[in-house]
Amino acid sequence: MAKALRWFGYLVGFLLVLALLAAAWVWFASERALGGKVEGVPETLVTPTAAQLADGPRQLRVMGCISCHGDGLRGNLMFSEPNVADVYAPNLTLVAAKANDQQLARAIRQGIGTDGRPLLIMPSSQYSRMDDAETAALIAAIRGLPVGGKQTPPNHVGPLGRIGLAAxxxxTQPSQVARYKENMPADLGPQFAAGRKLAMVNCAECHGPTFGGGEPKPGLKAPDLVVAGAYDLPEFKRLMRTGVPTGGRKLDMMADVSRNDFSHLTDAEIEAIHDYLVERANRAN
Ligand code: HEC
Ligand code: HEC
Incomplete structure (x- = not known):
């Protein structure tokens, strides 16, 4: 009896040590992903054209900055799941007041926070495909907004979020930026370059780096964009402006992003995206 008890004691002790080791591993692996500073590369920014500067405020809408960072970019709770994480999209008017253009560009295109932290959720992966002048025009648009509002609470990653990171x-965004750089969508020639570019910076966040499909939130699939090949232009315009697809089905995230962000695309831009996606679908068949 005493012997059996002793063995039971050893077993419990052994399991405890294992659990502690596992917890320590999760902690260190997630700290490695989250903590520490990321260097990044120096940003080159050039002066935007007058037309690009004038268009900056609209780009903040098309590209989803306002949807996530809130009205006037004054901050917004993006994601809150007990034990996983609380993530705010911070008040960018306050961030920009303290940061230089280099820091803002690194946050937008490299996924590195103005304090050097690797960012979460912020879709720098797709914004990494913006050119220098486009990035500078966005920064000017942020700086053009009145500074105000409150600072959002710091972001917090709980134990389940840490397990997700460790596993x-x-x-984190710097790793996503690297993945998106290595996986560019098909280049179908100069005739389709404008649409490819628009899709790269607006659709890749959810439909994947090459538009081959993605999973923007657990359990929700965004399909390969070959599906757009079946849309004629009026149907595609309706989808982009109202979130209603062919057949009038009810969509989930796509409905929100269309109504809130893509409804600010011009007709010419929607046509360019359509041209590219139809050509891409034709070549896939
Ligand atoms: C899907 C939601 C989402 C979209 C779209 C988005 N952001 Fe963010 N952004 C975030 C979140 C969340 C953070 C904070 C991430 C963190 O702290 O880990 C962030 C962080 C930032 C930061 C860094 C702030 C700091 O304190 O260092 C900048 C700058 C920024 N975003 C600019 C932009 C701009 C410009 C756009 C549009 C081109 C944009 N964001 C679009 C969610 C988003
Ligand atoms: C924020 C995430 C997100 C972004 C950004 C996004 N999509 Fe989607 N898209 C989805 C999801 C998710 C679906 C699947 C339907 C649903 O559940 O909303 C979808 C579905 C679609 C469909 C299929 C609709 C159908 O017939 O079922 C098309 C076409 C489409 N997206 C085109 C685009 C294009 C073009 C862009 C860029 C201009 C884009 N999407 C950007 C998330 C996104």
Whole structure:
């Protein structure tokens, strides 16, 4: 009896040590992903054209900055799941007041916070495909907004979020930026370059780096954009402006992003995206 008890004691002790080791591993692996500073590369920014500067405020809408960072970019709670994470899209008017253009560009295109932290959720992966003048025009548009509002609380990653990071299920943006750089969508020639560019910076966040499909939130699939090949232009315009697809089905995230962001695309831009996606679908068949 005493012997059996002793063995039971050893077993419990052994399991405790294992649990502690596992917890320590999760902690260190997630700290490595989250903590520490990321260097990044120096940003080159050039002066935008007058037309690009005038268009900056609209780009803040098309590209979703306002949807996530809130009205006037004054901050917004983006994601809150007990034990996973609380993530705010911060008040960018306050961030910009303290940061230089280099820091803002690194946050937008490299996924590195103005304090050097690797960012979460902020879709720098797709914004990494903006050119120098486009990035500078966005920064000017941020700086053009009145500074105000409150600072959002610091972001917090709980134990389940840490397990996700350690297991490689949740990614920080600098690693996503690298993945998107290595996986560019098909270049179909100069005739389709404008549409490819627009899709790269607006659709890749959810439909994947090459538009081959993605999973913008657990359990919600965004399809390969070959599906757009079946849309004629009026149907595609309706989808982009109202979130209603062919057949009038009810969509989830796509409905929100269309109504809130893509409804600010011009007709010419929607046509360019359509041209590219139809050509891409034709070549896939
Ligand atoms: C899907 C939501 C989402 C969209 C779209 C988005 N952001 Fe963010 N952004 C975030 C979140 C969340 C953070 C904070 C991430 C963190 O702290 O880990 C952030 C952080 C930032 C930061 C860094 C702030 C700091 O304190 O260092 C900048 C700058 C920024 N975003 C600019 C932009 C701009 C410009 C756009 C549009 C081109 C944009 N964001 C679009 C969610 C978003
Ligand atoms: C914020 C995430 C997100 C972004 C950004 C996004 N999509 Fe989607 N899209 C989805 C999801 C998710 C679906 C699947 C339907 C649903 O659940 O909303 C979808 C579905 C679609 C469909 C299929 C609709 C159908 O017939 O079922 C098309 C076409 C489409 N997206 C085109 C685009 C284009 C073009 C862009 C860029 C201009 C884009 N999407 C950007 C998330 C996104």
């Amino acid at each position: 490689g299920k949740l990614h």
